[in-house]
Amino acid sequence: MSTEKQLYTVSIYTENNIGLLNRVSAIFQRRHINIESLNTSPSEIEGVSKFTIVVNMDEINIKKILGQIEKQVEVIKAYYHSLDDIIYQISGLFKIKSVLLFEERQIQNIIKESNARIVTVNKDFFILEKSGKKEEIVALYNQLSEFGIMQYTRSGLIAVTKEEMKISELLETYNN
Structure with a gap:
């Protein structure tokens, strides 16, 4: 696991609830991490939103932050990727x-x-x-x-992964 800072894209799949964006950004703010780019949009599953956040940090801390993000009730799943892993x-x-x-x-x-x-x-x-x-x-x-x-x-960065994530299957089971 890398301790070297680099740009990471965080993809967060969520229910579309008021106030969640503030709570997610506060997680970064508490750790004094500047958000380089932020985009929110619908995902491929109806009723599920996707946040795409770009941050400059090391891999150890991005994993810790993802753990905190996933503790939010409305968050279904969160992922991180290096810029080489996405389009x-x-x-x-x-x-x-x-x-x-x-x-x-x-x-x-x-x-x-x-x-x-x-x-x-x-x-x-x-x-x-x-x-x-x-x-x-x-x-x-x-x-x-x-x-x-x-x-x-x-605009903020919009991204999809190069590798298949099978997020649609996870989200479909979530919606049923």
Whole structure:
């Protein structure tokens, strides 16, 4: 078991109850662990939610935290994975002045080379969307910031495991 810090993705399958997110984040807060990314969404089973939390810590402590998380009544099961064990994406949205789209040829090249897509265009601004690894989103941000970004936001990490987890079978037995 590793005592070296690295990024881990924690997947928590839960009932969808008010207040659980606060209690789960408090578990990390009490140990002074910063949550790098957090996403909540429905899971593949109706009525079951999935939290995807990214933290930078060692494996010994992530196992301790999972034990505390699983003590929460609404938590069905919690897992942790290194970034090598998952397939993940992050999304970024960029709001930029429309005039740049037509007057700055380089903006069009940046869009094409980064595989970003234009979501909407109006006379005042256009919105770009880029999904990929964090490094790709940050690189696009750095390129576009030279021209001026009106607004920017980045999502939390969403992930699925490379290996079959059979979580659906566990959740189906839970629902019956």
